[in-house]
Each structure stands twice: as structure tokens, then as C-alpha cells.
Amino acid sequence: MSKHSTSQAFNKKSFLSKAIRCALITGVCTTPALVHAAEAETDQAREIEVIQVTAERRVGNLQTTPIAVTAMSQEALTEHNIADVTDLTGYVPSLVVSGQEDQSDIKVYIRGVGTNNPTETGDQGVGVYVDGVYAARAQGALALMYDLEGIQVLRGPQGTLFGRNNTGGALLLETKKPGDEFEGDFQMTFGNYNRQQISGGVTIPVTDNLSFRLAGYLDRDDGWVNAIDTDPRGSEHNYSGLEIGRVADTNTKLNNTDVRSARLTGLWNISEDLTWTASFETFSDQGNHGILLNPVLVEQDNFDAFIDSPVSLDLTSDVWRSTLSYDITDGINVEYIVGHSQLDRHQVVDQDAGVISRFQEGRTEYQYSDATSHELKIQNTDNGPLSWTTGLYYFEEETNIRFDFDGQGSWLQGGNTFIQPARGAESKAAFLQLGYQLTDELTLTAGVRYTDDLKYDRGGRNIQDCNNEFIRPTLGGSQLSVFEDFLNNSTGMEGADGLDDYTGLERTRNQCAATLRNDIEDESSKTTYLLRADYQMKDHLIYASVGTGYRAGVIQDGGESTKPENSTSYEIGSKSDINTEYGDVRINLAAFFIDYEDLIRSGFDEDKNQIVNSNVAAAEIKGVEAEITWLFGDGGRLDFAGSYLDASYTDYISDNGGDNPGNELITEGPQAGLYDLSGNTLPQSPELQFSANLSWAFSTDHGDYIPRLNVRYVDDIYFTDQNQVSSAINNTINDVQQTGTYFGDDAAGQEAHTKMNLGMKFYPAEGDWSLDFYVNNVTDKMTRSSVSFDNGTAAGNPGRYAAPRTFGVRFNTSF
Template sequence: MHLKNPLAMAVGIIAAAGHITQVHAQDNPGQSTQVGMLEEVLVTAERRPADLQSTPIAVTALSQAALTENDILDVTDMSGFVPNLMVTGQEEQSDIKIYIRGVGTNNPTETGDQGVGVYVDGVYAARAQGALALMYDLENVQVLRGPQGTLFGRNNTGGALLLQTVKPGHEFEGNFQTTYGSYNRQQVSGAVTLPVLDNLSFRVAGYSDQDDGWVNAISEDPRGSEHNFSGLSTGRTANVGLKLNNTDVRSARITGLWDATDSLSWTVSYETFTDNGNNGILLNPVLVEQDNFDSFIDSPVSLELQSDVWRSTVNFDISDNLNLQYIAGISDLHREQVVDQDGGITSRFQEGRTEYQDSTAESHEIKLQNIEGEVIDWVIGAYYFEEETSIRFDFDGQGSWLQGGNTFIQPARGTESGAAYAQATWHLTDQFSITGGVRYTDDLKYDRGGRNIQDCENEFIRPTLGGENLSVFEDFLNNTTGGEGADGLDDYTGRERTRGQCAATLRNDVESEDDQLTYLARASYDWDDSMVYASVSTGYRAGVIQDGGQATNPESSTSYEVGYKYQTGSFRLNTAAFFMEYDDLIRSGFDEDLNQIVNSNVAGAEISGVEAELTWMIGSGGQLDISGGYLNAEYTDYVVDGAGYGTNLTPIIGPDGEPTGFYDLAGNKLPQSPEFNLNTTLRWDFETAIGLITPRVNVRYVDETFFRDQNENGAPINNIINDEEQTGFYWGNPAGQDAYTKVNLGLTLDPGDSWSVDVFVNNATDEMTKSSASVDNNTAAGFPGRYAPPRTYGVRVNASF
């Protein structure tokens, strides 16, 4: 697609939007006394508070009230509520994968970074697992769409999520919330502000949410008894007492605010978060279609995850028009996890274990800006980030790449990143402004002492499966130099090395450095109740390191965007159209020669689309919210050596007229990039004798979504049920999700006495939707997948004081 097409489309949208809003304003003169009025929405998309309607960026802001009403508990629940935002998780790594306008990553491991940054009070959330359960006691959540390559910290090729927590005030106040619902859900949260001195106050907030899960652990293997378990005769026990796809999270946060002087303040917070839920359970689509959510679990599945984060902001007004901020964060994440990777569906026993993951990170940012300029608003800053992860992951089972056990021990995988940035907006007239910004980033990624240990003679690693403790099979190479030790003894255990048992087959030591200059150029024009803007911006995501001491180049994106914003007292309309060039995409594939997954810069893409968000206060009690997007995200250059499982790819023919074994994916859709998405909510306030009653209905539509680059149109069926091999061919989207519509319902009673009751039904139509798939042993309804919850209901009580 050429640039002129989306820009022409954008001009048409803006012209139409302007006409619509002008007609609306003319048809409703003086109606502000008859209808509800929209409140001002403050956002920090440009690193300073500003009205949403005067911010020339495609940004959506959700208040805590909106999050609570829509039962958005964590980042994963936001999918579908924001135009062109897709979020998947939690899954095998207790991770989240965020995609905005088709840009994101499916690599949540210690080697990768999100293409969409998550920031809490300005501090970058380094590990995806640590950003799951932060949706409580917030001022708002802001979703910035498009590359954010100048003002925000790291790797924001697709956009950024900004979470702003509630800060302590100077008066005693608080709130409380409790929910009871399906599957014995019991949720409690609350917060209180405690003034200590005139210039010192604290806020304490907490959150707890547990349920029994909606997947049933069964004792009888639905595959039968004849399939191959690699001679495994011990260690397999059906775990029937487990809670599966359950919620079990707790979090607490304490925030202190000290106004040392009229010009100097310090905000510091400590937050802890634990997650013990067993999510990401693989289910058979055939059974899911029958409302059967059974799973045969023969691994000791469990999750122990804890995250502790310190955040600090020192704010100093040097003068009446000059402000200095120092923003710092320190985080520590520990995770231990066992995942049943076959779920009683695939024909091979597979078990993955994160024996330990310890990730520590810290960031520092100094930002200097003017407070309010009549002619120019400017900001300059410097940023530093470092992270290091120690992790050991074990795999026992069968697969195309392994028969037996394998372990990956990475004692020190890390990142060091430094950046300097500057951005300024010149107000050339009262209506017309131009903005320019630039950022220089230097990233270092490393692996020090990482080893892949294999060649275990098809033996398993977990002792209860017949393996031995891995301390016997530690690194059989010198851990400092990677060479053979002179004494013939293992460096860790002091025991004699024995080839033919588990040996270090790959040394992963590597250092890779990238640097990039990213920029922003933008013009905006305001008139009456409207604003129009046009911008070009770039984004950058650092390359990834990988096993075998290899590294990729970085990804980069260039985005062209035009937008229009309009608001009267009761009506708001924001639209945007964009075109993005996405280069050097990092994709993963299995290398048979190396016998491992490898990452490479192998693809290019073009992404275009439009977005719109409308809020309309109707009459004296109604409110209609509509948001949606159109997305055309396609590969322009991507050659692979496998057609996948479908029949839709044409092989590349060589000069001799024979197939080369390669396939061109140009024209295929990017994963997690549905063409259309729409979210609509209607609520209406009714005054009654017992208080304000507000029914609401929310409808979300998401178009067909592919999870794999091949966009398969089908796959052979090779599943096993009761010892019978299932055969045939499934036509459709086996490794993806068909288009779907979900409906949420709610009814709130507010007597006006600082408390309210909310009754809700989520997914009222009981639509079962996949968030990801495992491309192994296809069924008559597609590949086994991980699903979002079925219909759930509950009652919530809110109180404030």
C-alpha cells in the first residue's frame, strides 16, 4: 500500500467528522442545560498534564471507575476496549503480550522486550509478568497508539500504556470494594489516605482476588493408554485436586507524599504483588464446543510469582517557569512455575519447568522542562535502565527437537540502556503549533555463562520421572572461559565429567550493542471546539540475544498519522488515520541444523488503518460510548522455509522451474491484527425512590485473528481420543480465532449514601475465544488452545468515606 492512499482516506474521515460535528452542534443549540456534560480528561502523553482534546496524539484514557465497571482487573482484560489494542495472557510464562496496531512481540522471555512499553508512575515495567495485576487504585490508564520514540523510555515501536496511581491527598478519605461471583470468586480491595502532617501524607491500598477456576482436572486420560510416552512408566500421576485457569493474586501498595517546601516535593511508593494462579491450560476445541472444560494434568503444575517495586519521583520547581524531576524505579521479580504443556491433548508427554527466575531492574531519569511557555513548551532529559535475569528452564518430554530432557541455565542475561532526549512545541499562533523531538538510545544486551544442556541419552531430568538431580549434570565446560577444564572435573560439582550423559551442547555467551536515533515531527491546528494534527514519528526496539551466542539487529518503525478531535459540552469525537512502515521484524523459527529455535531479522511490513472514539451524553441520563478501528497489517517481505499446515501458500519456484522449498508470506496478515474491532457501551441513569438505577450493555466485536505468520486455511487432523487416531482435514483458521461478538451486562444501584451495588454478567453470550494455540495434534475443531473465560457473573459492593 502506498502512503497516499491512507492519507487520502484520513482527509476524507476528517472532513466527514468535521461536517458531522458541525451539524450536531447546530442542531442542538443551548442543549447543555438539558443534558449531561462531559468532564475534562487529563492525560500525560507529552510528559505534562494536559486536556485530552488538546493533546495531538491518538490516546485513550480509562478512569478507575471505567476499569471497575468493565471488570478490568489487569492489562490482559483491556483487549477490545481500546481501538486496535490486543492483549493476550496469562500463559506459559505468566506473561502478557501487548499489540497495538499490529505491533508487538510474541517473545516474553528474558531475551526479548515488549514492542509496547508499560509504565507505572513513569517507571518502565521491565518484565511482562510484573505488569499483570496493577489495575487498582488508579487515577487512569492511558493507551498511547503509535511509536513513542522520543519521550518514553524503551522499545516503544507500537505504543505505550501509562498507569497513574492515586497519590495521597491532605484529607482523610478512602474507599472499599468487594465482589462475589462465579466459580467462588472472592475479591476485596480498598484504599485510604492518612494525613500525618500538614505537608506529609500516606496512602495505603490493597487488592486480593481469588476463585476456584473454570477448568476441571480429571483423572482419566482422554487420549487413552496406547500412545507413546517415551518409555515413561513412573512419575505420571493425574492431579485431580488442582484449581485450573483460576485467579489467585494479591497486591499492596503504600505511597508517601512529602511537600518539603512550596517548590520541592517527593513521592515514593512500594508495591508488592503475588500470583499463584494456574493459567494457560491447554484445552481441546472439540470439547470446548461441547462446554466441556476438562483437562488431564499429569504434571505438578504450580506458580509462585512475586514482584516487589520501589518508585520515586522528586519534583522541584527551580523557578516560576522551570521544573526539574528525578524519576527512579527498582524492581525485583521471582518466579517458579511448572506447566503441563500437553494438557492431555497432544500425543506426546511434555512438561516445562521454570525452576527459578530472578529478575532485578532499576531505572533513573532526569527531566528538565518549562512549566508553561507562551511561545514554546520544551523538555529535555536523560534516561538509564539496567536489568539482569538469572533463570533455569527444564523441559521433559517429546517433541520435534527433543526426546527426553533438556535444560537451559542462564545465570546472567541482562540489558543496559542509556538515552538522551529533547522535545519542543512552538506555538506560532494561538491556533497553530509545531513540535519536534529527538532521542538517542544505546542498548547493550549480554549473556554471561549461559548454557544449554542436552545429550541426556533420552533421559528425563525431573527425579520423579526417572531422571537424576541436575546437580550431577551441571555444565561440563569451564564456566569462565567456556573451554575444557584442564583437570577434567566439573566446575560446579567437582565430579568427573562423563560424556554421553547430559552435556553443555551450546555456550550462549554474547554481547550485542545497538544504537538508534528516533524522532518526532508534528503540526497541529486548533479552532473553536476542534483540533487537527499531522505527525511523522519513528520507533525502535532493540535486537534480541539468543542461544548459541547469537544476536539480531533491532526493529524499527516509521509512522505517519493524521487526526481530528472535537468536543462540545455533551459530545466528543476523536479520530485518527495512520500508515506505518515496519522494518527488520524479528521472527522465530526452528533450525534443524542447530536443533534450536533461532531469531532473525527476516520480515518487513506495512500497516495502515483508522480509529474513532465517540462519547455522547444523551438526554438527562444517557451515555453512549463507541470506539473502533480498521487495521490492514500485512507483510511486504517475508520468506520462510515451511508452508505451515495449510494449503494457502504458493511455493517459490527457482530458475530451474523446480520448487525451492521456500514460501513468500508477502500479503499475509500479522499475528494479533484483526481487520475490524468495535466496542460499544450504552448506559442510562433512572431516578427512582430507592436511588439512581443505571443499567448498561457493552458489546465488543473482534474480527478474525491469526496467531501465526502463515495464516493457515486448514490443517490435517491427527489427534488421539480413546486410543483412536483422529484423521481428516480441518478447513478454517486452525491456529487462530474466528470473528466473535461478546456482550457484557450490568445494573448499578446508587442510593446516594456513598455506597453502591453493581450486578454484572460478563460474556453473557458465553462465547469461547482462543488467545493462543499450540500447533501440535490438530483436532476436528482446530489446534488445541488457551481460552478466555466463559460466561461469569457477580455482585460488587462499592463504598467510599
């Protein structure tokens, strides 16, 4: 054996251990060299890895689990630069994730099912769970894509086994747990826009049955939007002579990343039958995301923004999670899962950014959200024909929030403040799921869950400045009556007329009043179910299921509420592993039909001067999904994930027809003057989308190289129910009013597009480290995730864009 062969064998042994670990974790191992290395060590043909998932709240093989689920490992997430939930769009069939910058949160859609109101008044249609604990606030879900065993995306309603409001699906994240040996890993990335990312984790055994894992993550860059000091609108637009408080800040980083997180996990094997896992995670985000840009300038590769608000974000989140697992007998296990989270957020958003022809500023003066969940889960663990899982669930959350808005426009001259000292939710549930194996091949499953939800607002008020003046003191609002002038924060009761509740003194501007009082308690309940049959042959599974999902109603300003939202899903699917002369192939398919009722939709009501939620629509959604893996040649691998989606409204009457002549105006009857939106496509529901990942591993005297190519295609996406195909041009540039009409399917959406990523990973012949060179968005395609409907431009509405081309190098090592 040559010297190189000896070192190569040593390196391959390290690869083999990684390959084995890769096969055991929850995730897709998209590193063909690991499997190829295993082949070199064992002199066996390459095989597609076995992937373990927990989609049914117990460990099982992906290929024998009769649910449409996508699994990805931490390695795959890192290679594709998926740092948070928002980066998953395009990699998972039927999944779209977008952000809402005023709240610094996310909106998750699966198969067209989601919500456009993920604020403190509502809930996600897709639940996010970390180590079995529900992530109550969508903002916290942005932080969790590091030091994971893997993630799973469950598509379709999950109405029996999972805790909260899963009309569309569930996203499961499993953090890496400490083992019984000292080991660790470290990663460092440098890229353009001065990106600097460091992450890693280390496992420290203390005794034979007690160990800890400490992991951390830091990611920063300077951002790709430029702050300028010359207002592109000129000097004569609608500011009503306002000059005070408007100073352009050219030193602010825009669309930048500035996040950090740390997690400490402990695993204690108390006895042979009793195990306790507990973790504490802290996270902070100080980046300025989602800056509004003019699409006319974006088409010229001009990413300038005129920022005259003190933009900032200070978001922190602390989460405690605990799982106590006890084997009552050889065949029965009970788990007590508890989680508690605290989220604090302070944020200022420049809502015009020099694009909209007036001043607009939104400020979350404070948001304090506390959530706690408890779950008692009991299930059998033996191998008999009957499998069962049952349990009880309780969740509570309360948010104290104040949001201020200053602006000048057709519907507002001055400021509004929205102060809700106690907006909360309580949810109680009991669940049971049974599976019975009638024969060696045929299994029937039935599940049921009863959920009772309470939503409340205690003491919430909306307050508008009485003299059309602003709220922010530097804009002249220092004398504005604030929350204490109307309410006692402790009791929520109104104070004496004309007197401040705290000081007892006369109000400075006592003619101001709360425009809306928001007190309400609303309770709803629902029984959801699952029925399924699956037939398992040697390497082939087919299944058929019907299941329901439920999302609790939404409370809103003015003390009003909506009914719950409901979905019923019918699905057939198959999962196959096929060995051919051209290599091993895995083909997983699913076809579905969803009857979606009482859809809750949000919109701004100019008469009420507030966001209004109501059950206004019904929809039907049908589609097919495919996930294919092909191992070919000595080191080739192709992974494909794609979907076809037909998501359309069957019943929707709205007072807003948008800029779409296809939205029929009703001229007769009680609905005269309203618009019929039936037939329109649901927002965030592209008809076609797919991701294809091609890689090839080959060896040289210097080491192993793995070049890779990723291509993602996403069809046209509408951001609104109206499916706008045009927008009025009424922007101001250099004091000249722009007029006319823009026509295009992307007037209020994102046109179909393709993005390409390239990478090259290098493993040296000696040493347990690697280098990964990457270029993302190779063609520099600019795409929007949301738009503003004020002041359309000659290239459509102003929008918030994903990043342009980025590149860098990543160093990985383990020990």
C-alpha cells in the same frame, strides 16, 4: 422539600464531589449518574467531562493533546472487570493483548506492532510505564490494575519522550496518590466459580505536608477448568512405556485466579517548590493460567484437562518507585524519576494437558530478574509560546533463569535444560522535544532521542540429556548432569573436563555435554524523531505527524543476535467536542500509515533444537480509529471505540509455509524450497474491532439505577505469520488415532466473534455506597488467545481460552 428530597440532595452532593474528581483524573468516567448528579446540583446542562492526560510528559487536556490516546478511569476499569492488562482487548482501538503461558507473561500489540518473544532475550514493542517507571518484565505488568487514577494507551511509536523500545505505543498507569485529607474506599466482589475479590485504599495525613496512602488487592477463584483422572487419550499413546512420575492431580485448581498485591505511597511536600513521591508495591500470583484444552470438547461445554505434571506458579514482584520534583524557577521544573524491581518466578506447565498425544512438560525452575531505571527530566512550566522537555535516561536489567523441558515427540526424546545465569540489558538515552505556538491556533513540534542499547549473555548454556532421558528426578532424571557439571556459576567459565566444578568429583554421566554456548555482547544505537503540526480551533483540533520507533535487537541461544527493529508512522487526526440539540458529542479520529522494517520474528528450529530469532520481514500497516462519546436524554450515554486495520507483510521469506496453500513455494533461484509469506496478515491484527457501551441513569425514591450494556466485536485473528487455514488432524482419543484435515480460518487463530456484558449499578438514596450486578460474556462465547501446533483436532488446534460466562455482585463504598 420532602424528606426524600433532603436525602436525595445529600446523596447528590456526594455524587458532585465524585464528578468533580472524575473530571480531574486521568481517565474516562463512564458513570453518567455522576455527571447527571452534577447537573442536579448546579442546575446546568450535562457536559462531557474534561479529561487530563500526560501523554506528552506534562498535564494537558485530552482534547488539545495531538496524540491518539485512550484514557480510562479506575471506575471504568472496575465496571468492565478489567483487572489486568490482558483484559483491555476490545476496549481500546487497535489494541490486542495475549498471554504466553510458559513464561506467565503478556504480549501487547498496538496497530499490529508488538512482539512474539517477550522473554528475557527480548523486549515488548509496547512499553508499560507505572508512575513514569518502565516495567521491565511483562509478567509484572499484569498486577497493576487497582487503586489507579487511570490509565492511558498511546497508539503509535513513542520514540522521543518515553524510555524504552516503543515501536508500537505505550501504556501508562498512574497510581492514586495521597491527598491532604483522611479518606478511603473499599470494594468487595462475589461471583461464580467461588470468586472472592477485595480491594481498597486509605489516605492518612501525618502532617500538613506529609501523607501516606495504603492500598491492597486480593482476587481468588476456583477456576473453570476441571482436573480429571482418566486420560482421554487412552493408554497406548507415545509414552514409550513411561509410567514413573505420571500421576493425575485432580485436586489442582486450573485456570484459576489467585493474586494479591499491596502498595504504600508517600507524598512529602518538603517545601513550596520541592515534592517527593515514593512508593513500594508487592505482588504475588499463584494461579494456574492458560491450560490447554481440546476445542472438540470445548464446543460441548466440556472444560476437562488431564494434568499429570505438578503444575504450579509462584510469582512474586517487588517494585520501588520514586519521583523528586523541584521547581527551579517559576517557569522550570526538574524531576528525578527512579525505579527498581525484583521479580522471582517458579512455574511448572503441563504442555499437553491430555490433549497432545505425547508427554510434554515445561518448568521454569527459577527466574530472578532485577531492573533499575533512572531518568532526569527538565521542562518549562510557563505559558509562553515555547514549550520544551529534555532529559537523560538509563536502564539496566539482569535475569538469572533456568528452564527445563521434558517431552517425547518427533524432535525430542527426553529432556533439555536452558540455564542462563546472566542475561541482561543496558540502555542509555538523551532526548529533547520542542513545541512552538506560531499563532494562537497553530503549533509546531519537533522531538529527537538518541538511544544506545547493550544486550548480553554471560555464561548461558543449553544442555541436552545424553541418553534421551528426562530431567525431572521423578521421571527418572535424578542422575542427570546439571549446570554445575559444565560451568562455574560465579565466573561462567567451563570446568575441568569430566569433573564437577563445585565438588571436583567425576561426573556421574560425563558423556553429556552442553549443546550450545550462548555468550554474547551485542550493542546497537538509534536516533528517533518526531515532527508534528496541530491546529486548534475553539472545540476542534486537527493534527498531522511523522514519528519513528526503535526496538533493540534480540540476543539468542548460540551466541547470536538480530538487528534492531524500526517503524516509521505517518498520522493525521482530529478531536472535536460538539454541542447539538440531541446532546453533547465527542468525536476523536485518527488515520495512520506505518512502514515497519526489519521485523524480528521467533520460531522453533528443529535442527538447532532452539528458538531462533531473525530480522526476516517488512510490513505496511494502515488504518483508521474512532472514539465517540454521546450524552443524550436526561441520563443516557454511549461510548464507542473502534478501528479498521490493514496490516500485511510486504517482504517475508520463510522455511515454513504452514497449512496455507496461499503461501507460495519458491521453486527457482537461491530461495528455492522456501515460502513467500508476503501479503499475509500480521498476527494479532484483526481487521475490524469495536466496543460500544450504552448506559442510562434514572432516579427513583429508593435511589439511582444505572443499567449498562457493553458489546465488543473482534474480527478474525491469526496467531502466526503463516495465516493457517487448515490443520492436520492427528490426535489420539481412547487409543484411536484421529486423522484427516480441519479447514477454517481459525485453524491457528480465533474466528471473528462478538461478546456481550450486562450490568446494573445501584446508588441508594442515603449512604455513600453502591451495588454493582454484572454478567460478563452473556452468550458464553469461548475464544482462544493462543494455540498449540501439536496434534490438531477435528475442531482445529488445541487452544488456551478466555473465561466462559461469569457473573457476580460488587459492593463499593467510600469514606
